[in-house]
Amino acid sequence: MYDVAIIGAGITGCSIAYELGKYNINAVVIEKENDVSVGTTKANSAIIHGGYDPKPGTLMAKYNIKGNVYTKELCQKLDVPFKQIGALVVAFSEEEKKTLEELKERGAQNGVPHMEIWDKEKLHKEEPNISDNAVAALLSPNVGIVSPWELAIALAETAVENGVDIKLNTEVTGIEKKDDAYQIETNNGMIEAKYICNAAGVFADKVNELINEKTFEITPNKGEYYLLDKSQGNLVNHVIFQCPNEKGKGVLVSPTVHGNLIVGPDSQPSAGDDTSTTGSGLSFVKNTALKSVPGINFRESIRNFAGVRARTKKHDFQIYEDKKNKGFINIGGMESPGLSSATAIALDVVKMLADTGLVLEEKNDIVDTRKVNRFKHLSHEKRAELVKENPLYGKIICRCETVTEGEIVDAIHRPIPATSIDAVKRRCNAGMGRCQGGFCGPRVQEIISRELNIPLKDVPQDRLGTDIITGETKDGGAR
Numbered sequence: 001m002y003d004v005a006i007i008g009a010g011i012t013g014c015s016i017a018y019e020l021g022k023y024n025i026n027a028v029v030i031e032k033e034n035d036v037s038v039g040t041t042k043a044n045s046a047i048i049h050g051g052y053d054p055k056p057g058t059l060m061a062k063y064n065i066k067g068n069v070y071t072k073e074l075c076q077k078l079d080v081p082f083k084q085i086g087a088l089v090v091a092f093s094e095e096e097k098k099t100l101e102e103l104k105e106r107g108a109q110n111g112v113p114h115m116e117i118w119d120k121e122k123l124h125k126e127e128p129n130i131s132d133n134a135v136a137a138l139l140s141p142n143v144g145i146v147s148p149w150e151l152a153i154a155l156a157e158t159a160v161e162n163g164v165d166i167k168l169n170t171e172v173t174g175i176e177k178k179d180d181a182y183q184i185e186t187n188n189g190m191i192e193a194k195y196i197c198n199a200a201g202v203f204a205d206k207v208n209e210l211i212n213e214k215t216f217e218i219t220p221n222k223g224e225y226y227l228l229d230k231s232q233g234n235l236v237n238h239v240i241f242q243c244p245n246e247k248g249k250g251v252l253v254s255p256t257v258h259g260n261l262i263v264g265p266d267s268q269p270s271a272g273d274d275t276s277t278t279g280s281g282l283s284f285v286k287n288t289a290l291k292s293v294p295g296i297n298f299r300e301s302i303r304n305f306a307g308v309r310a311r312t313k314k315h316d317f318q319i320y321e322d323k324k325n326k327g328f329i330n331i332g333g334m335e336s337p338g339l340s341s342a343t344a345i346a347l348d349v350v351k352m353l354a355d356t357g358l359v360l361e362e363k364n365d366i367v368d369t370r371k372v373n374r375f376k377h378l379s380h381e382k383r384a385e386l387v388k389e390n391p392l393y394g395k396i397i398c399r400c401e402t403v404t405e406g407e408i409v410d411a412i413h414r415p416i417p418a419t420s421i422d423a424v425k426r427r428c429n430a431g432m433g434r435c436q437g438g439f440c441g442p443r444v445q446e447i448i449s450r451e452l453n454i455p456l457k458d459v460p461q462d463r464l465g466t467d468i469i470t471g472e473t474k475d476g477g478a479r
């Protein structure tokens with residue numbers, strides 16, 4: 001029997017797993033997909049927000065501020081791409097200048113440090129590509145950009161190194177309380193645990209209702225994006241927001257940690273976790289973004305994608321122990337700034353578990369650092385050393401992103417093995433470049449097949465069922 005079962009391996013579940021790995025307990029993460037971080041965690045704006053946007057007194061405000069600091073610390077420790085580039089909220093009218101003042105005041109109440117308002121001259125000096133119509137901006141220098149999936153993977157890998165189990169391809173379908181333990185029914189058999197953390201993202205309300213009556217409801221809401229080639233990555237130096245409205249923080253334009261430009265999202269109702277993109281959504285995103293940065297060349301778009309917000313009526317995180325079911329903790333309503341807040345929320349979830357009876361004794365020895373070989377970023381000397389040690393680092397497989405076979409093999413054999421082409425991409429960037437895996441995808445597929453000793457046709461593009469090969473050509477057929 002496990003002490004704690006965490007349902008969902010997004011940034012929320014992985015952060016909790018990372019914290020629980022520090023204690024002498026048995027914990028397990030249960031995830032329905034074939035990898036961690038494939039829900040909302042892989043499809044968002046990738047911003048570690050400053051904390052000026054949430055209403056004072058909300059859980060969003062509390063955890064955003066703490067998470068902003070803690071996430072940066074964890075990224076440094078666990079070798080996750082992160083850059084603190086700051087954000088600008090841009091005003092286009094005298095009216096919007098008042099919004100900047102209000103946001104600055106709200107930020108001060110929430111505890112955001114060093115915010116300042118820039119006039120037109122300063123704004124255009126620091127951001128030469130911003131629209132001539134921009135008249136002022138609010139700077140929040142604590143805002144960062146991150147690789148969200150790499151953060152979740154790093155946290156989960158470290159948790160596994162510290163003894164936390166992870167069960168992928170395992171969907172929770174029922175929960176029952178028997179004596180002092182929860183019986184968790186899955187498509188892979190029964191799992192028993194004394195405590196449950198429900199971190200099921202867009203489905204957290206459904207998982208809650210497997211044992212409780214409805215206590216919160218998620219109305220999924222989709223946001224669509226453009227990802228542009230590195231040729232556009234230097235158009236802006238900060239995360240550029242427009243003034244927020246009732247639908248959210250609006251369309252942003254931002255560099256990514258990988259050197260691209262991200263533009264989006266819009267906001268529209270979504271059916272469940274449907275992440276399809278639409279012509280109307282994307283054209284709204286494009287036209288709105290051009291208002292901030294008119295020079296964006298959308299012909300340099302290399303990918304469109306969408307992410308789904310776990311929106312609730314309260315528009316705040318739902319983090320509480322269920323009144324009727326002791327030891328069942330919901331971490332729901334994780335819409336933005338959930339990515340920025342999850343690491344701090346996890347610290348409090350651990351406290352909640354302790355308060356409700358879980359005995360937490362710290363382990364003497366834990367793994368709390370992580371180093372990933374990123375060939376592209378190494379000096380010539382280090383590259384030569386690495387190739388001498390292992391010639392696979394001398395073979396470039398992804399030419400757009402300069403990713404070597406050595407890094408791909410590393411990704412496949414890390415504590416949570418990459419078993420799909422996109423799982424490799426999330427771990428070492430192969431396929432993230434201009435050709436989006438058009439050239440290296442088949443090579444990556446062959447390497448996974450070879451390293452895991454599985455048939456080539458059993459290596460999917462991403463989730464189970466996203467098969468690329470169905471069989472051999474001319475197999476048994478008449479010629």
Ligand SMILES: Cc1cc2nc3c(=O)[nH]c(=O)nc-3n(C[C@H](O)[C@H](O)[C@H](O)COP(=O)(O)OP(=O)(O)OC[C@H]3O[C@@H](n4cnc5c(N)ncnc54)[C@H](O)[C@@H]3O)c2cc1C
Pocket residue numbers: 007008009010011012013030031032033036037038039040041042043044045046047048049170171172173199200201202203204207221222223224265306307308309310334335336337338339340341
């Ligand atoms: C468009 C958009 C932009 C955003 N931008 C930002 C931003 O810039 N900064 C920020 O801070 N936040 C942002 N967010 C919010 C942030 O992305 C989320 O708060 C965060 O990713 C939620 O993580 P999670 O782990 O709670 O959920 P998820 O990542 O969705 O993980 C939940 C996991 O649970 C699994 N699961 C579900 N049901 C079951 C089941 N029955 N059994 C087993 N497993 C199950 C799913 O497969 C999934 O992997 C944005 C969100 C969206 C949609």
